Amino acid sequence: MKHFLGFVKKEFHHIFRDRRTLIILFGIPVAQMLLFGYIITTEVKDARIAILDHSKDETTRKIIDKLASSGYFIIAKYLSHEQEIADCFRQGTVKEVVVFEPDFARKLQNEKMASVHLIADASDANSANLVVNYTGAVINDFIAKENKSSAMPLQIITEPRMLYNPELKGVYMFVPGTMAMILVLICALLTSVSIVREKELGTMEVLLVSPLNPLQIVLGKVTPYIFLSFVNVITILLLSNFVFGLPVRGSITLLLAESFLFISLALSLGILISSSTSSQQMAMVASMLGLMLPSILLSGFIFPIDNMPGWIQWICYINPTTYFIVILKNIMLKGLGFMSVWKETAILAGITMFLLVVSTKKFKVRLD
Amino acid sequence: MRTILFILQKEFIQIRRNRMMLPVIFVIPLIQLLILVNAANMEMKHIRICIVDNDLSSSSRLITGKFSNSKFFTVQGHTFSMEEAQRQIENGRADMVLHIPEGFERNMIRENKAKAQLLFNAINGTVAGISNAYAAQIIAGANREIIMEWYGNSETQAGAAAINIIPSFWYNPDMNYKIFMVPAILVLLVTLIGMMLATLNIVREKEMGNIEQINVTPIRKIHFITGKLLPFWIIALVMLAFGLLIGKLIYNIPMLGSLPLLFVVAGIYLLAMLGFGLMISNSAATQQQAMFVMFFFILIFIMMSGIFTPTDSMPNWAQTINYLNPVSYFMRIIRMILLKGSGFMDILKDFTILLCYGITVITLAVFCYRKVS
Numbered sequence: 001m002k003h004f005l006g007f008v009k010k011e012f013h014h015i016f017r018d019r020r021t022l023i024i025l026f027g028i029p030v031a032q033m034l035l036f037g038y039i040i041t042t043e044v045k046d047a048r049i050a051i052l053d054h055s056k057d058e059t060t061r062k063i064i065d066k067l068a069s070s071g072y073f074i075i076a077k078y079l080s081h082e083q084e085i086a087d088c089f090r091q092g093t094v095k096e097v098v099v100f101e102p103d104f105a106r107k108l109q110n111e112k113m114a115s116v117h118l119i120a121d122a123s124d125a126n127s128a129n130l131v132v133n134y135t136g137a138v139i140n141d142f143i144a145k146e147n148k149s150s151a152m153p154l155q156i157i158t159e160p161r162m163l164y165n166p167e168l169k170g171v172y173m174f175v176p177g178t179m180a181m182i183l184v185l186i187c188a189l190l191t192s193v194s195i196v197r198e199k200e201l202g203t204m205e206v207l208l209v210s211p212l213n214p215l216q217i218v219l220g221k222v223t224p225y226i227f228l229s230f231v232n233v234i235t236i237l238l239l240s241n242f243v244f245g246l247p248v249r250g251s252i253t254l255l256l257a258e259s260f261l262f263i264s265l266a267l268s269l270g271i272l273i274s275s276s277t278s279s280q281q282m283a284m285v286a287s288m289l290g291l292m293l294p295s296i297l298l299s300g301f302i303f304p305i306d307n308m309p310g311w312i313q314w315i316c317y318i319n320p321t322t323y324f325i326v327i328l329k330n331i332m333l334k335g336l337g338f339m340s341v342w343k344e345t346a347i348l349a350g351i352t353m354f355l356l357v358v359s360t361k362k363f364k365v366r367l368d
Numbered sequence: 369m370r371t372i373l374f375i376l377q378k379e380f381i382q383i384r385r386n387r388m389m390l391p392v393i394f395v396i397p398l399i400q401l402l403i404l405v406n407a408a409n410m411e412m413k414h415i416r417i418c419i420v421d422n423d424l425s426s427s428s429r430l431i432t433g434k435f436s437n438s439k440f441f442t443v444q445g446h447t448f449s450m451e452e453a454q455r456q457i458e459n460g461r462a463d464m465v466l467h468i469p470e471g472f473e474r475n476m477i478r479e480n481k482a483k484a485q486l487l488f489n490a491i492n493g494t495v496a497g498i499s500n501a502y503a504a505q506i507i508a509g510a511n512r513e514i515i516m517e518w519y520g521n522s523e524t525q526a527g528a529a530a531i532n533i534i535p536s537f538w539y540n541p542d543m544n545y546k547i548f549m550v551p552a553i554l555v556l557l558v559t560l561i562g563m564m565l566a567t568l569n570i571v572r573e574k575e576m577g578n579i580e581q582i583n584v585t586p587i588r589k590i591h592f593i594t595g596k597l598l599p600f601w602i603i604a605l606v607m608l609a610f611g612l613l614i615g616k617l618i619y620n621i622p623m624l625g626s627l628p629l630l631f632v633v634a635g636i637y638l639l640a641m642l643g644f645g646l647m648i649s650n651s652a653a654t655q656q657q658a659m660f661v662m663f664f665f666i667l668i669f670i671m672m673s674g675i676f677t678p679t680d681s682m683p684n685w686a687q688t689i690n691y692l693n694p695v696s697y698f699m700r701i702i703r704m705i706l707l708k709g710s711g712f713m714d715i716l717k718d719f720t721i722l723l724c725y726g727i728t729v730i731t732l733a734v735f736c737y738r739k740v741s
């Protein structure tokens with residue numbers, strides 16, 4: 001035990017004496033959290049659209065005003081010919097063109113039906129879909145209001161209630177994901193170089209001849225980083241609460257305990273990478289390349305897992321970040337207790353144990 | 369010129385001798401390209417709905433029937449208790465609840481209006497908003513049918529006007545999100561690898577102590593930087609070509625524009641990114657530091673590039689910062705050239721900015737490198 005404590009102390013010295021890395025380490029999560037909290041959102045806001053109005057009557061003008069004042073769109077251009085649509089799209093200046101058919105108001109009045117053509121630049125299918133949906137919603141809302149004023153019989157009134165996030169703020173969705181992503185990347189990057197660095201600099205020999213066993217070396221390497229990462233967890237949680245107004249509706253103790261579990265997992269993952277590579281370069285390339293995009297794309301952070309093809313969903317379910325995001329949302333936003341996340345917790349704990357055992361086994365006590 | 373060739377030779381030998389590196393930088397990206405492309409789907413289908421129909425009248429059945437037939441909704445279950453339905457939302461089994469209270473049809477006939485309640489899990493505000501719009505549309509449709517049933521088929525009596533919304537999706541009528549994601553993810557992978565290798569390069573020599581040997585040679589600064597840059601530049605371009613080929617073969621991505629133009633732009637873009645990496649490498653003391661600094665920038669570049677989330681909806685200050693983000697320019701250009709067939713004139717502005725960017729970065733990288741320690 002005494003040996004172990006000495007080793008941990010040595011590791012702490014290593015970290016604290018490297019001032020630059022330390023500053024980077026605490027600065028990065030804060031800066032990224034602040035930036036991403038504001039910029040990552042799938043909401044449609046100020047999307048640039050163009051109008052091609054063949055009718056130019058009062059109703060179409062009302063609809064255009066409504067689109068412009070909705071906050072979703074900026075009307076960037078008024079076109080006068082069908083041919084101009086292709087030019088607009090090729091230059092990438094607008095995302096959608098709204099085309100009103102001739103005699104729009106008259107048809108709406110007499111035939112009770114008029115057509116709007118929404119032409120979207122679907123080279124980005126996702127955002128085209130969103131923009132068309134939003135435009136449709138604004139137009140439908142307009143016609144519903146018009147109908148209401150003309151006293152219709154047998155009306156069905158729908159009352160939507162938005163649970164957990166009544167103002168439909170984007171941060172509720174993206175802050176938990178950002179937290180998980182930053183934590184897993186920082187933690188894994190941190191520890192992935194720790195063992196391999198000693199190998200590369202030739203100091204591994206000294207460690208191997210010491211009375212410490214592999215498990216102690218691995219744990220000793222992780223321990224200081226657990227403290228550092230935990231400080232990061234707390235800063236991130238404080239930021240999300242005070243800057244982005246995310247509530248913590250559930251138990252804070254539980255939230256901290258789960259975060260602790262998650263950083264241990266990420267750190268063990270780093271250790272595994274570290275003990276299976278031979279140079280710092282390799283370790284970093286592997287952890288960055290292997291973790292960055294999957295933790296963004298395969299975790300339900302931005303893209304809902306339900307939408308993915310079946311076999312991709314399976315990959316998402318071996319990605320620990322997925323579970324942590326669920327845990328964060330359940331505890332922070334839904335205010336649920338441990339019973340709602342025990343399964344996810346058990347899985348995270350299981351993966352952590354597995355990673356620690358494998359990296360200890362992989363740890364070679366002899367130099368090649 | 370000969371000096372550069374020697375440095376190039378040295379760098380290539382170094383890369384080739386590193387047995388693990390080459391497979392890693394080719395295989396990991398390839399696998400990711402194949403997998404990740406499928407994941408980036410924002411299309412709203414299968415919104416899971418839990419129906420609480422306490423009225424069980426013909427009108428309420430008409431409404432619930434419309435939901436089960438809609439391609440946007442998947443009926444997750446029926447129940448008679450709101451608590452049970454709410455629990456379904458809590459534990460994530462349903463995304464929304466439709467509640468038709470008892471006496472719905474009676475109210476509609478007697479008081480001319482009836483209320484139906486919709487409950488959404490709104491943590492993802494965008495999805496909740498769109499689900500609400502779809503649901504409202506379905507209910508409005510059902511409402512029209514009910515009115516027609518009561519008042520006969522004459523439309524004038526029904527009185528409700530409707531606007532027929534016809535969407536059409538240009539360049540990609542099947543709404544295949546993959547053809548957009550293949551170029552985007554490819555750009556990310558190529559950037560990540562090129563920049564990572566460049567970033568770790570000089571600082572590695574520093575950390576190992578080899579840099580002194582180079583510093584005492586008559587190599588000029590510009591030669592040194594060129595020699596360090598070129599190998600990774602070539603690797604990145606080869607990867608891009610390889611990735612495009614895979615995209616074409618497996619996902620059949622369209623290539624409407626000119627490929628030579630694309631590669632010219634890619635070359636300039638990579639020059640800027642790799643030069644940026646070398647700058648980081650120059651100023652860092654250890655590989656770990658260099659890596660963290662690069663991680664900081666690359667993640668910001670990626671998240672702001674408009675590949676996962678639209679750049680239009682970012683706040684104005686973020687859009688201003690984004691003018692400094694080379695990834696966002698190239699992301700836009702590659703999409704325009706491949707998917708829309710944009711020509712040189714269409715991308716002129718972005719191209720010029722990227723070119724200036726590249727020249728500035730390379731000049732800075734040469735300028736920042738010090739042979740004197």
